[in-house]
Amino acid sequence: MSLVDIRGVHKHFGSNHVLKGIDLAVEPGEVVAIIGRSGSGKSTLLRTLNGLESIDAGEIEVDGTALKAHQDSAEQLRSLRLKVGMVFQQFNLFPHLSAGENIMLATTVVQGMDQESARDTAKAMLLKVGLQDKFDAYPDQLSGGQQQRVAIARALAMSPRVLLCDEITSALDPELVNEVLAVVKQLAAEGMTLIMVTHEMRFAREVGDKLVFMYQGLVHEYGDPRELFAQPRTPELASFISSVM
């Protein structure tokens, strides 16, 4: 059985039919890169996977926790979100907490870890993203790249089964992109299951195990990134690739 199973997912925003029946399965340890034009529904799809957007039809299952349309109780959402971490384009660190406290908040409050283990976990996570000396720094004292790495550490501290990344380098100055991509690459190498929406085509091709090309609310192409980039099967993907590369 797949770790993530998306079956027939539909989503409307008012009269705007944004997801038109998405089917996708993600195996443990897989790195899935989602690409597509602006407005094709990439973010919306990702956000349905941890219940930030409800779905109108279909089913989402992550590691045995299922979410159906109109069946998303607080308890179900909580159990889903404990398995799914998310990193955002705008970092969304808590500005009133230090880097260390950002990481410790959910592990203590949600998982009930004691202060000491939470502190140890936070330190270990900061070490993982190369920021072991920034435990006491506040978000506004960190560069964008550092903030994004803290955000990754914060998500990892919850030991998610899968990590969602929505254009996590798009808000960064170009010289800061690589430090974040390096962290993601290392996570991939360690076997973390990753689903990432990205505009970094080279990264998607190098690190991705699977490529998803979304077009008008559907998975238009799906397969091995190296093959698809070399030989797109549809004119839509071909034209998308030529427009971004």
Place this chain on the structure above:
Amino acid sequence: MTVEFSLWALLQSLADGAKWTVALSALAFLFGGATGLLILFARMSRSRLLRQATRVYIEVFQGTPLLMQLFLIFFGLSLAGLEVSPWLAAAVGLTLFSSAYLAEIWRGCVEAVPRGQWEASSSLAMSYLEQMRHVILPQALRLAIAPTVGFSVQVIKGTAVASIIGFIELTKTGSMLANATFQPFLIYGLVAASYFLLCYPLSLYAQYLERKLHVSR
């Protein structure tokens, strides 16, 4: 018959009245704050009924003069057979008034916290109350301090209307003294100066907080 008052005696009477102004303000502010917090949660709750009810509550208290609110509480309750002292009526009236305004001020502050903060805390599996307690309110609080202190000035000035239902605070003391001394200009000048002494430090403090909290985290 004119009674002679020394300036010292005048000041002492006014200080006595001012004590009640301060007491009424503090009470209205504290109870108004506590009630306002409940209203705030109801105003932002998931229940449509609660949201609508609190919206009406806030509109009513913001859309009618404070004086009418006091009249209605004072005379309304006695009409219903409940004997209320001016003190109680004033305290209840100002509490309700403050709660409506504070709830609305604070709602603005909560809504000023960026959506990303909700989404990040949601994706960490935090419940609504956990998000409020640890992520949203601490940030909203920082935004709320300056306007809240600013509003306390409005409450102090608002207590003056309690004089009309016979509660003896600063303004009422002033008007009694003015009647007794036939020196209304002097007396009301002193009354105004007393209000200024109470309010101005708070205004300064609010401005200071505004500046300070804007530059730092």
